Amino acid sequence: xxxxxxxxxxxxxxxxxxxxxxxxxxxxxxxxxxxxxxxxxxxxxxxxxxxxxxxxxxxxxxxxxxxxxxxxxxxxxxxxxxxxxxxxxxxxxxxxxxxxxxxxxxxxxxxxxxxxxxxxxxxxxxxxxxxxxxxxxxxxxxxxxxxxxxxxxxxxxxxxxxxxxxxxxxxxxxxxxxxxxxxxxxxxxxxxxxxxxxxxxxxxxxxxxxxxxxxxxxxxxxxxxxxxxxxxxxxxxxxxxxxxxxxxxxxxxxxxxxxxxxxxxxxxxxxxxxxxxxxxxxxxxxxxxxxxxxxxxxxxxxxxxxxxxxxxxxxxxxxxxxxxxxxxxxxxxxxxxxxxxxxxxxxxxxxxxxxxxxxxxxxxxxxxxxxxxxxxxxxxxxxxxxxxxxxxxxxxxxxxxxxxxxxxxxxxxxxxxxxxxxxxxxxxxxxxxxxxxxxxxxxxxxxxxxxxxxxxxxxxxxxxxxxxxxxxxxxxxxxxxxxxxxxxxxxxxxxxxxxxxxxxxxxxxxxxxxx
Numbered sequence: 001x002x003x004x005x006x007x008x009x010x011x012x013x014x015x016x017x018x019x020x021x022x023x024x025x026x027x028x029x030x031x032x033x034x035x036x037x038x039x040x041x042x043x044x045x046x047x048x049x050x051x052x053x054x055x056x057x058x059x060x061x062x063x064x065x066x067x068x069x070x071x072x073x074x075x076x077x078x079x080x081x082x083x084x085x086x087x088x089x090x091x092x093x094x095x096x097x098x099x100x101x102x103x104x105x106x107x108x109x110x111x112x113x114x115x116x117x118x119x120x121x122x123x124x125x126x127x128x129x130x131x132x133x134x135x136x137x138x139x140x141x142x143x144x145x146x147x148x149x150x151x152x153x154x155x156x157x158x159x160x161x162x163x164x165x166x167x168x169x170x171x172x173x174x175x176x177x178x179x180x181x182x183x184x185x186x187x188x189x190x191x192x193x194x195x196x197x198x199x200x201x202x203x204x205x206x207x208x209x210x211x212x213x214x215x216x217x218x219x220x221x222x223x224x225x226x227x228x229x230x231x232x233x234x235x236x237x238x239x240x241x242x243x244x245x246x247x248x249x250x251x252x253x254x255x256x257x258x259x260x261x262x263x264x265x266x267x268x269x270x271x272x273x274x275x276x277x278x279x280x281x282x283x284x285x286x287x288x289x290x291x292x293x294x295x296x297x298x299x300x301x302x303x304x305x306x307x308x309x310x311x312x313x314x315x316x317x318x319x320x321x322x323x324x325x326x327x328x329x330x331x332x333x334x335x336x337x338x339x340x341x342x343x344x345x346x347x348x349x350x351x352x353x354x355x356x357x358x359x360x361x362x363x364x365x366x367x368x369x370x371x372x373x374x375x376x377x378x379x380x381x382x383x384x385x386x387x388x389x390x391x392x393x394x395x396x397x398x399x400x401x402x403x404x405x406x407x408x409x410x411x412x413x414x415x416x417x418x419x420x421x422x423x424x425x426x427x428x429x430x431x432x433x434x435x436x437x438x439x440x441x442x443x444x445x446x447x448x449x450x451x452x453x454x455x456x457x458x459x460x461x462x463x464x465x466x467x468x469x470x471x472x473x474x475x476x477x478x479x480x481x482x483x484x485x486x487x488x489x490x491x492x493x494x495x496x497x498x499x500x501x502x503x504x505x506x507x508x509x510x511x512x513x514x515x
Contacts, residue, residue: 017085017112020121023136026087026114027122032440034119037086037093039112046105048080058082058097069097070448072116083112092267094449117448118440133164133187133196135233135244142233144247147172147203150231154199164196167419171200174207180418189412197408197419198243198258202231204422205246205256205404212424214404220280221402222248229254242403255403257430267452268302271394271434274401287400294393297384306441306450310373313380317387320376324351328372336365354379360444370446377438381451384436394434394453400427432456 017039024036042057043049049057061084062069069084081103085096096116104110114121135142138157141149151169158165163184170179183189204210205218205226218226229246242255275295278284288295301309311328314320320328327347337345340363342355351372358375360366384390405428409420433456441449 016114017083018108018110020114025122025136026116026119028118028120028440032119033122034094034116035088037088039083039085039107041083041100041103041107041110042081043103046103048102050080054079054082065095067093067095069095070446072096072098075099083110085112085116087116089449092269133191135199138196138199139233144230144232146230147206150199150203164192168200168203171209172203172207174209177204177209177422178418178420180416183412183415183417189410189417192417193408193410194258197410197422198233200419201256201258201406201408201422202226202229202244202246205406205424206231210406210422210424213426214406214424217254217402217404217426221254221277222246222252223250226254253402255401257403257405257428258408268298268450271298271397271453272302274398274403277401278397280402281400284400287396291393291397293388294390294397297390298394301451306447307373309451310377310380310438310442313384314376317380317383319379319383320350320354324348327351328369328376331367331369331372334368336367339363339366358444366444370442371444373447374438374442374444377442377451381436381438391433391435395431395456398431398434398455399429403428403430405430 017036020036020039022037025033026036027033040061042061058069065084076099078101079099081100083098083100083103085098087094087096098112100110100112132138139145139150139153141153151165151172154165154168160166160169163181164187167179167181171177184192205214206229208226214226218224222229226246229248232245232247233243242257244256245253246256247253275288275298278288297313300312304312307329311320311325315322315325328351339355339360342352345368347355354372354375355366355368358371358378360371403426405425407423407425409423411418411420435454435456437452437454440452441447
């Protein structure tokens with residue numbers, strides 16, 4: 001019976017990741033998306049490895065990738081091979097591994113479920129209604145395109161007699177707007193305005209067919225013009241912050257953001273890139289000076305990585321002290337425990353409260369390293385979001401970076417559609433807030449990456465999983481130099497027990513002093 005159920009499950013999910021195609025979308029319950037790149041199997045000729053051979057293969061592949069493999073299941077005595085799937089995510093390229101008993105030479109026969117954590121394969125039946133007019137629907141190649149590249153793909157997909165192809169072609173020829181044409185009988189006006197025009201917007205910018213002040217962004221970031229830029233619509237490049245990116249021959253870029261849209265997710269790299277873009281303008285340099293504290297948080301999160309960042313922020317915002325941080329690190333390789341026994345483990349009162357305050361599905365087998373790291377990560381995110389000006393500062397930084405906001409103005413009448421204009425705004429105001437988020441990366445069962453940043457693009461503060469409630473702690477004070485040294489030592493795992501024991505427990509408040 002179990003064999004029959006397994007086969008039915010496999011049929012329901014096709015043949016799993018082995019038959020996915022580059023560009024396939026995986027979506028979680030919150031609507032966030034990651035993009036499938038490829039999957040590899042080891043041993044790559046098929047067969048089964050001995051335990052020591054499996055160790056060597058994993059080590060070799062990890063070195064080749066230059067990144068940690070995040071395992072989706074637990075290795076067992078029967079494991080003789082593994083698969084590694086690559087995905088583009090807002091945090092960059094991530095690699096997920098799954099242990100298998102053996103590898104079939106026909107890789108399509110190796111079943112790996114269509115699920116990565118909370119992310120599941122989003123087939124056409126699961127996708128939101130978009131009328132099939134998005135760049136992802138119409139363009140097979142979406143990176144570094146000329147206008148001619150785009151037109152060729154639209155011609156192949158839609159046909160040269162299609163009304164929407166004709167609109168794109170006419171716009172590319174420099175014809176001025178407004179442009180009125182017969183409404184296609186098999187397309188929706190909303191799909192045209194909200195999705196197809198994402199393809200038209202960078203074409204209009206290149207051809208000068210826009211109103212507003214996008215030219216200021218081109219002057220600052222592209223040396224004066226959008227002409228001759230290459231256009232990308234790929235999710236790994238736009239990372240949710242924009243709908244397309246225009247890049248010149250020197251590698252300088254301007255992002256194009258369509259008005260509206262759901263909340264997106266950004267990585268620390270996206271924010272730091274925007275900070276670097278601000279160096280190009282006098283106003284930008286003023287913003288960098290104004291938001292020094294926020295930029296410091298961004299850089300520290302990026303520098304300290306997925307394990308160091310929560311501990312750094314936890315100490316900075318008085319959620320844990322240095323001894324708590326060290327205790328968490330020492331739990332990394334410890335066996336799971338029952339939360340019922342937490343009082344008997346010799347932990348500080350603060351860690352006991354943090355552990356009890358965070359829910360987990362299996363309270364009998366709790367990995368305290370992951371469990372407490374998640375508890376600290378969520379509470380630290382709350383501190384940053386609720387008690388600092390981080391949200392406003394980061395939004396200001398992104399809006400003043402190389403990001404042009406575009407409003408499509410179009411109207412529908414009986415039997416006809418009119419594309420009136422593309423109105424542009426720089427600096428934009430499409431990003432209303434930026435919120436530090438631990439909800440997609442920190443779990444009681446594992447760490448799936450560093451903090452992300454949820455972007456409010458007009459629909460209000462994005463919801464996040466609630467953090468564990470913990471006790472209030474007495475504030476401490478110390479010099480900024482002492483704090484930075486302790487945080488660095490603990491996050492990097494350096495053994496400074498003696499020195500730390502002699503240092504008074506006098507950490508400072510949440511803010512850094514201006515330098």
